Amino acid sequence: MSQTLPATIPASLFEQRADAVADAARELSTLGWTPATSSNFSMRVDADHAAITISGRHKGRLGRDDIMLIDLDGNAVGTDARPSAETALHTQVYRRCPEMNVVLHTHSRTQSVASRLFAAEGAVRLQGWELQKAITGYHTHESVLEIPVFPNTQHMPELVARVNAWLDAGKPLHAYLIDGHGIYTWGRDMAETRRHLEALEFLLGCELDLKKLRAS
Ligand SMILES: CSCCC(=O)C(=O)COP(=O)(O)O
Numbered sequence: 001m002s003q004t005l006p007a008t009i010p011a012s013l014f015e016q017r018a019d020a021v022a023d024a025a026r027e028l029s030t031l032g033w034t035p036a037t038s039s040n041f042s043m044r045v046d047a048d049h050a051a052i053t054i055s056g057r058h059k060g061r062l063g064r065d066d067i068m069l070i071d072l073d074g075n076a077v078g079t080d081a082r083p084s085a086e087t088a089l090h091t092q093v094y095r096r097c098p099e100m101n102v103v104l105h106t107h108s109r110t111q112s113v114a115s116r117l118f119a120a121e122g123a124v125r126l127q128g129w130e131l132q133k134a135i136t137g138y139h140t141h142e143s144v145l146e147i148p149v150f151p152n153t154q155h156m157p158e159l160v161a162r163v164n165a166w167l168d169a170g171k172p173l174h175a176y177l178i179d180g181h182g183i184y185t186w187g188r189d190m191a192e193t194r195r196h197l198e199a200l201e202f203l204l205g206c207e208l209d210l211k212k213l214r215a216s
């Protein structure tokens, strides 16, 4: 993939971001969270640009050349490659939350099953779990961590509007599920975002286990 960078973005900066995105994608893929080319990943490059996975690539086999530059309107910059079909969900985070620098989206089995099971309730309400403290801003298991479940759609503006509505209502948002699809989460850097994703995977798995055990 040939990538021409704007004069304001040094090659070393883009390469660092592209490597970080590709490394995270491969690692998450080894956990089985990115089956069959699913999932997408991005990292902010500067105030107006992000590095994001090219659409349709297998996320377990990504290298630097599978990552491309976009602007925050979701347009490809300096390449003919096609960015993730879900780019709008990434740029929304970067536009609305200037302090956020990484967005990770995966399709693990746990995330997918939980999204279906809790869709009717509109959210997963997590409370009583020590691991909630892995989410930035949560300091006790007694707090309520609400992960909304939005209906799936192929029309990204619909999803963007649902996320905007949640944020505009002033409700905290660290992650959301999409029904039958997967999870989105973000953070200030890769370490924080990975921590969010791993904690949420664990917490959703616990909720699923509890449901099963209570039903048996
Ligand atoms: C085969 S997965 C369907 C699309 C999807 O949900 C996804 O996460 C991957 O899409 P992308 O365009 O980012 O490869």
Ligand SMILES: [Zn+2]
Residues within 6 Å of the ligand: 038, 039, 040, 086, 105, 107, 181, 182
């Ligand atoms: Zn997806």
